[in-house]
Amino acid sequence: MKKTVLAMLFVSLSLFATNHIIDQKGKTFIPHEISVKPGDRITFLNSDPFAHNAYTDDEDNEFDIGMQSTGTEKSIIVKPGGDFSVECAIHPNMLLEVIMK
Amino acid sequence: MLKKLTVVVFLFSSCVAVLGADEDMSKWLRPSEVPQPKNNKLTxxxxxxxxxxxxxxxxxxxxxxxxxxxxxxxxxxxxxxxxxxxxxxxxxxxxxxxxxxxxxxxxxxxxxxxxxxxxxxxxxxxxxxxxxxxxxxxxxxxxxxxxxxxxxxxxxxxxxxxxxxxxxxxxxxxxxRTVLSTESPFDKYARGDKNAISEDAKEGFALFKGKAHCIDCHDGWNFTDGSFQNIGLNDGELQGKELGRYNVKNRGAWYGVFKTPTLRDVTKSYPYFHDGSVKTLEEATVICASGGRYENGVRNKSDAMKDRKLTHEEVAKVVEFMKSLTGPDIDLKIPTKFPQ
The missing domain is CATH 1.10.760.10 (Cytochrome c-like domain)
Structure with missing residues (x-):
């Protein structure tokens, strides 16, 4: 029952979802900090001439987008939870701070 | 007055032309502050x-x-x-x-x-x-x-x-944290001394940033962007023996990858690569700029590893540039007496 309510809440939040575009350019996430809410989409572009691989090991929002080639886009949906950081598995100096509203 | 201004503009333009018209050379110089954790400040x-x-x-x-x-x-x-x-x-x-x-x-x-x-x-x-x-x-x-x-x-x-x-x-x-690179000929060049490195080294620097794509990984003043790459040193069964960062966590992108090393003082740190399998900078450059030691059969090879089709002369110029990244040894007195 509790799970059903949470799922319904998540679906309704998705109706008001925002798509946050994050470019990966010059080995940097642009922008490098965003404010999101559960249900929002984060779309990663890759404008660099080599691959990136965004991921987070955050407990609530764990994801690994996989190898992302030049010129492609991949996205994830934000789940309920706290703030988290996203890194590139290839270029760990790339950091994206995701702040939960 | 106008003549003076013209001369100044001409001199400035000449410097910019030598060092690269749209490049901020300060990005190639070591930051003056050394990173230190809050709970272990240097004393x-x-x-x-x-x-x-x-x-x-x-x-x-x-x-x-x-x-x-x-x-x-x-x-x-x-x-x-x-x-x-x-x-x-x-x-x-x-x-x-x-x-x-x-x-x-x-x-x-x-x-x-x-x-x-x-x-x-x-x-x-x-x-x-x-x-x-x-x-x-x-x-x-x-x-x-x-x-x-x-x-x-x-x-x-x-x-x-x-x-x-x-x-x-x-x-x-x-x-x-005190083991830091000293001022190399390249640093003098980056600070504006156009005679600090040879013409071959200057051309090598251009190749390094351009055709050779070395900068895809050896980026920034420390000549590493801290990235983890599989440069195709092993193929077949051999690559399964050294999994690199994959041992830290079985993340797909980490199969067989190793940290990109600094090129500062690179002439002193031979042999090269994580397995020390290469003795010379020439050989290391050829491997990196030709898509790795093995072209095929390498799982998760970095897509920065491509054949850049460098000539022998171009490889020599890239090496000449890398040699200019070596500075004098650190002034260090090695201890001979220890606490008792």
């Missing part, structure tokens, strides 16, 4: 203590090996052999080339596979590794606590914190 006492520990063979099981054995200042902060010193404890040999300590203070990850996220995390790893100093910390800390000279120095460096594995790591890390 003279901590640095001096760390230096003694770094060169003290008593930190190993049989009193024969110190940190400096495999990361020695006279060998470019490494040891000039392919894989960790063959005179390792009881003659054991490690699987990887000794990484250079130079400028490690600026790196987010330590070790070839990046398994340590700070110098403090890294510092005690080799002490307890059985193919290195083979000295479990549970034995080392009591051993050091019996040396009254060290107990006193730890109290001065870390008042009230004691001689523990934490303060041991902090002290060694403090010394390592």
């Amino acid at each position: 003279p006492e901590r640095i001096e203590l760390g230096k003694l520990l770094y060169f003290d063979v008593r930190l190993s099981k049989d009193d024969t090996i110190s940190c400096a054995t495999c990361h020695h200042p006279q060998h470019g902060w490494t040891d000039e052999v392919p894989t960790s010193k063959a005179v390792g404890y009881d003659g054991r040999v490690g699987p990887r080339n000794s990484p250079v300590i130079l400028n490690a203070a600026y790196q987010r990850h330590q070790f070839w596979d990046g398994r340590a996220r700070s110098l403090e995390q890294q510092a005690t790893g080799p002490m307890s590794a059985d193919v290195e100093m083979n000295m479990p910390l549970e034995e080392l800390i009591p051993k050091l606590n019996k040396i009254q000279g060290y107990v006193a120095l730890f109290e001065k460096a870390y008042p009230g914190e004691g001689l523990t594995k934490e303060t041991l790591a902090k002290a060694v890390a403090s010394f390592e």
Whole structure:
């Protein structure tokens, strides 16, 4: 029952979802900090001439987008939870701070 | 007045033309501030203590090996052999080339596979590794606590914190933060001295940033972007023996990848690559700029590894440029007397 309510809440939040575009350019996430809410989409572009691989090991929002080639886009949906950081598995100096509203 | 202005503009334009019209050369110079954690700020006492520990063979099981054995200042902060010193404890040999300590203070990850996220995390790893100093910390800390000279120095460096594995790591890390590259001919060039490097080196720098794509990984003033790459040194079964960062976590992108090393003082840190399999900069450049040692059959090879089709002359110029990244040795007095 509790799970059903949470799922319904998540679906309704998705109706008001925002798509946050994050470019990966010059080995940097642009922008490098965003404010999101559960249900929002984060779309990663890759404008660099080599691959990136965004991921987070955050407990609530764990994801690994996989190898992302030049010129492609991949996205994830934000789940309920706290703030988290996203890194590139290839270029760990790339950091994206995701702040939960 | 107009004539003076014209001359100034002409001189400025000439400098810009030599150094690159749209390039901010300051990005190639070492930042003046060294990163330090809040709980281990650099002090003279901590640095001096760390230096003694770094060169003290008593930190190993049989009193024969110190940190400096495999990361020695006279060998470019490494040891000039392919894989960790063959005179390792009881003659054991490690699987990887000794990484250079130079400028490690600026790196987010330590070790070839990046398994340590700070110098403090890294510092005690080799002490307890059985193919290195083979000295479990549970034995080392009591051993050091019996040396009254060290107990006193730890109290001065870390008042009230004691001689523990934490303060041991902090002290060694403090010394390592002082192992920094000195001013190389390239640095003088980046500061505006157009005669500091040869014409071949200047052309090599252009190739490095352009056709050769070295900058895809060896980016920034330290000539590494801290990235983890599989440069295709092994294929087939061999690649399954050295999994690199994949050992830290089975993440697909980490299969067979290793940290991009700095190119600062690179002429001193041979042999090259994580397995120390390459003796010369020429050979290393050819491998990197031709898509790796193996073109096919390499799982998860970096897509930065492509055949850039460099001529022999172009390879020579890139090497000439890399040679210009070597500065004078650090002014360091190696300790000969240790606390008793």
